[in-house]
Amino acid sequence: MSETLERPAAKADLQVVGTRPIRPDGADKVTGRAAYGADFNMPGQLVGKVLRSPHAHARIVSIDASKAKALPGAKAVVTAADFPDLASEVLEGGEQASNLRDLSLNVMARGKALYHGHAVAAVAAISSEVADEALSRIKVTYEVLPHVTEVEAAMAPDAPLLHDHLFTEGLEARPDKPSNVARRHRNLRGDPEAAFADADVVVEGRYVTPPVHQGYIEPQACVAAWAEDGRCDVWSSSQGQFMVRTYCAKVLGVEISDIRVTPAEIGGGFGGKTTVYLEPLALALSRASGHPVKMVMTREEVFRATGPTSGSVMNVRFGAKKDGTITAAEVELKFQAGAFPGSPVGAACMTALACYDVPNFLITGYDVVNNTPKVAAYRAPGAPIAAFAVESAIDDLARALSMDPIALREKNAVRDGTKASYGPTYQNIGYVETLAAIRDSEHYKAPLGPNQGRGVAVGFWFNVGGESTAAVNIAEDGSAVVVTGNPDIGGSRASMAMMAAETLGIPVERVRPMVADTASIGYSMLTGGSRTTFATGMAVVQAAEKVIADLKARAAKLWDVPADQVEWRGGEAICLDPKADKKPLTLETLAAQSARTGGPIAAQVSINAQGAGPGFGVHLCDVEVDPETGQVSVVRYTAAQDVGRAIHPSYVEGQVQGGVAQGVGWALNEEYIFDAQGQMENPGFLDYRMPVASDLPMLDAILVEVPNPRHPYGAKGVGEVPIVPPLAAVANALRGATGVRIPALPLSPPKVLAALDGAKAG
Amino acid sequence: MSQLAYLAPSSPEEAAKALAASGARPLSGGTDLLVQLRSGRTSPSLIVDLKRIAGAVGIREEAGGFVIGASTSGAVLGEHAGLLRAWPGVVEGANLIGSTQVQGRASLAGNLCNASPAADGVPALVAARATCVIVGPNGRREAPVESIPAGPGKTSLAPGEFILEFRLPARPPRASDAYLRLTPRTEMDIAVAGAGVNLVLHEDGTVAEAHVALGAVAPTVLHVEAAGAALVGTRLEDEALAALAAAAQAACKPISDKRGTAEYRTRIAGVLARRAAVIAYQRAGGQR
Structure with missing residues (x-):
């Protein structure tokens, strides 16, 4: 930590940050009062529903909606003809960029349906039953086209093409033929081939992962109301009301400020709610019908038309010296993007070797379109997939070298001053401290039982800052309201209130955190990229500091002393001039007199926060395998993570546990199963098997605190790192338990049993 | 647009008569039926709730064996000490259906007549040589449990027939x-x-x-x-x-x-x- 910086405050000086107050959103959630997307209703609202393609790839020859429009009670039908045909344009939307044209085409198919479940029309009607009847009366004539699902099949030269205009970017020369490969990413350092030739030990593997869904509990839901003057309102569940506003305005071709978006409580997003599906349709239906329109997805629609993250095929090779020094790496990542370009393969390339100081490497990534739903961000997009391959290979390398897996990672660890594989030079990172926390844990030394194995894996995520606005408004009694533009998906209201309380020097119970609509607070990028507590928190602290400067000026005025003779400490203005003999003025006193000292006490700050600190996680997993059935149980799990400084440690532990739970599901059972026609066979939680509570042991979280000096309280993003290591941690534990490396997820019972058979057969 | 009627008869005869109508479906716990209704997989015109019929819910001991009302929930089965002692396998099968919440409703008859090959409530009943008492338009009959499922989603029950109760035989020592x-x-x-x-x-x-x-x-x-x-x-x-x-x-x-x-x-x-x-x-x- 830099000595010239006063910040972050030393831990001993903190009164609120680092404590565990009752969460401000808790009572509403446990009593059922919290209003989620589907809880909002308007008088006279219609029910909106979507007609979806029954084909994975088909030309839409014609759509005849006349019989649906003639149905009594059916008030509107919209198709692509009701939306502007947009040009290709890249929009920076937060965690990842989106192409406006692709976004629009994903919301409503134009000319071609590109996956089973792709929206081709939408209706609004007076009831759910009438809406269903109207959908059944829309006649769509399709010309079914050959489809392609698997990534390597989509890359083949003779594969069915999704987009005639798609030419691979990132090659030395522009190709002369279109392809399903949207982009090739390439990052070369040093001379990997020479280094491999010179290595004492080389390990390699081919790894496969299926697409998996974010699996948020709350399906997408919204109400849209288009007024006669062209102004409109949207209420919806998303990770960013400003994202919804921008995307809807662009897709519909209206002024951004004509749309007001009010965020509902969000029932999970995990990146999957960083885009829009229903909102533009509901707005178009409202415009066409003159009524508010409510749309709520079924779980089946959530699976068929939203998310997931990419399925992949990966090749990884490491070369090392006998002493464990890694000298060479080669990583090749092929990711499914779904119907439109934009898989997280770029981030996967950047994170793949981010924990390792390797002098020679080649990382190649391919972003490949295929006939499945367009992928959406999923918690550290791309990183868990790449880490599954890389950390499996590192585990094999440790075995080949007969080295302790943590010692191997420590020997090759990135540290402050290391130039990261993706470019920048690390500063203030806590990776080796996190490795040490696991190495020194009781868990790492505990004995294993029969049929049990232990796995280690590490993970990295960038964490970002970005644009945020926050307001701090002091009420007449000295209590405070903190207003931000970021939906609270991981405890941000708690951390905002705590940072404001800490700064102002008042109890956290006197601060009410609010998430405002797009007309009531300045622009904020969406909640994603593990940015909110860092970036929006920084805006909150700066707004609180502005309030304090104002309070000091008012106290100086009341005391008739120079402003520099006033200090703010413990929630009070203190006069530094002993001769003046002034008793401190509390926030309550100053608030009560605000009319006399210049009016309301409030401040709003808009920033583009810089200096986010990357996060590292080290996970330790014990599994037990049933050798007769292949069933794998996670019996113990410890996750250590550098969190900068935990603002609310219980929430941070919850983030770590939640990431592990999702990662274990990804490792053991989750997968999209497609039939020969490209239709998902398991679009429900019965057969898309996310873990239930009884599938997991207590998940232990160790918070390592290496503060981020560029944040007032040392915060680093924490929400995404925890899902990066678990896939490989589970796989490595299973390798330990069975002696067999299974390089393809999920590690489901039949696959494990087949691998055990294969090993026995020798 | 479809219409849906609901009937909760108190006599078996009344229930059999109602169920004989086309488009009628019996309801016990409803943990399969309601899911099918909501997903659109079934669209009956009449739902006949069997739980108000005397004996449909509850467990009684008879001649050393047990008579289990067809609509008795898994939770009730799991709390019956005598049944647990004599037929722990039957109870553990029934108790594996769904979740704790589902157990408050799910019944053995529903599990059997949903006719899933994977029904958890059924194998232990079959191994127990359990029988079921069936009521229909032509009166009562008793049949082995394994004779009821006829294939996935199909039963051997005739129109109007439903299961009133299960009978588990008396247990010898050991x-x-x-x-x-x-x-x-x-x-x-x-x-x-x-x-x-x-x-x-x-x-x-x-x-x-x-x-x-x-x-x-x-x-x-x-x-x-x-x-x-x-x-x-x-x-x-x-x-x-x-x-x-x-x-x-x-x-x-x-x-x-x-x-x-x-x-x-x-x-x-x-x-x-x-x-x-x-x-x-x-x-x-x-x-x-």
Whole structure:
């Protein structure tokens, strides 16, 4: 930590940050009062529903909606003809960029349906039953086209093409033929081939992962109301009301400020709610019908038309010296993007070797379109997939070298001053401290039982800052309201209130955190990229500091002393001039007199926060395998993570546990199963098997605190790192338990049993 | 647009009459029916709730055996000490359906008549040689439980017929049962394979009588007589268990689907039958 910086405050000086107050959103959630997307209703609202393609790839020859429009009670039908045909344009939307044209085409198919479940029309009607009847009366004539699902099949030269205009970017020369490969990413350092030739030990593997869904509990839901003057309102569940506003305005071709978006409580997003599906349709239906329109997805629609993250095929090779020094790496990542370009393969390339100081490497990534739903961000997009391959290979390398897996990672660890594989030079990172926390844990030394194995894996995520606005408004009694533009998906209201309380020097119970609509607070990028507590928190602290400067000026005025003779400490203005003999003025006193000292006490700050600190996680997993059935149980799990400084440690532990739970599901059972026609066979939680509570042991979280000096309280993003290591941690534990490396997820019972058979057969 | 009527008769005869109408569906716990209604997989015109019929809910002891009302919930079964002592396998099968919340509603009759090959409530009932009392437009009849499912989603019940109660026979000394299933998750899941084993032992610990039933390995739950025969006269020595597993596997005719391959289901059925037999044997007081 830099000595010239006063910040972050030393831990001993903190009164609120680092404590565990009752969460401000808790009572509403446990009593059922919290209003989620589907809880909002308007008088006279219609029910909106979507007609979806029954084909994975088909030309839409014609759509005849006349019989649906003639149905009594059916008030509107919209198709692509009701939306502007947009040009290709890249929009920076937060965690990842989106192409406006692709976004629009994903919301409503134009000319071609590109996956089973792709929206081709939408209706609004007076009831759910009438809406269903109207959908059944829309006649769509399709010309079914050959489809392609698997990534390597989509890359083949003779594969069915999704987009005639798609030419691979990132090659030395522009190709002369279109392809399903949207982009090739390439990052070369040093001379990997020479280094491999010179290595004492080389390990390699081919790894496969299926697409998996974010699996948020709350399906997408919204109400849209288009007024006669062209102004409109949207209420919806998303990770960013400003994202919804921008995307809807662009897709519909209206002024951004004509749309007001009010965020509902969000029932999970995990990146999957960083885009829009229903909102533009509901707005178009409202415009066409003159009524508010409510749309709520079924779980089946959530699976068929939203998310997931990419399925992949990966090749990884490491070369090392006998002493464990890694000298060479080669990583090749092929990711499914779904119907439109934009898989997280770029981030996967950047994170793949981010924990390792390797002098020679080649990382190649391919972003490949295929006939499945367009992928959406999923918690550290791309990183868990790449880490599954890389950390499996590192585990094999440790075995080949007969080295302790943590010692191997420590020997090759990135540290402050290391130039990261993706470019920048690390500063203030806590990776080796996190490795040490696991190495020194009781868990790492505990004995294993029969049929049990232990796995280690590490993970990295960038964490970002970005644009945020926050307001701090002091009420007449000295209590405070903190207003931000970021939906609270991981405890941000708690951390905002705590940072404001800490700064102002008042109890956290006197601060009410609010998430405002797009007309009531300045622009904020969406909640994603593990940015909110860092970036929006920084805006909150700066707004609180502005309030304090104002309070000091008012106290100086009341005391008739120079402003520099006033200090703010413990929630009070203190006069530094002993001769003046002034008793401190509390926030309550100053608030009560605000009319006399210049009016309301409030401040709003808009920033583009810089200096986010990357996060590292080290996970330790014990599994037990049933050798007769292949069933794998996670019996113990410890996750250590550098969190900068935990603002609310219980929430941070919850983030770590939640990431592990999702990662274990990804490792053991989750997968999209497609039939020969490209239709998902398991679009429900019965057969898309996310873990239930009884599938997991207590998940232990160790918070390592290496503060981020560029944040007032040392915060680093924490929400995404925890899902990066678990896939490989589970796989490595299973390798330990069975002696067999299974390089393809999920590690489901039949696959494990087949691998055990294969090993026995020798 | 479809219309849906609801009826809750208090007499079996009234219920049979109502159920004879086309488009009528019986309702016990509703844990399958309501899901099917909401997903649009079924659209009945009449729902006949059977829970108000006398005897439809509750457990009584009769002639040393048990009579279980067809609509009795899993939660009630799980709290009946006498039933648990005599037929722990039947109870553990019923208690594996769904989740804690679902257990408050889910019934054995519903599980049986939904006619899923993977129904967790059924194999132990079949191994127990349980019968069901069926009421219909032509009166009452009694039939073995395994005669009810006719294939996935199909039963042998005639129009208007429904199950009023299950009958479990009296238990001799040194008798017990067990049910095991395999699911990738610990709960809220559908069996990839399941096995119920019911044993009666001689005083010397050898098996006097054995019944083995398998779930999710054929269009209906199978009563595998050869598997039971492999245990009779043994103390569940390793060879006996191997013979049991082999006989169980030989009887399997599963499909491959998203929940498991035919090969995997067959293999697991043998493993589960073997493990369930050992549990039932120990519960019956046998020592291996």
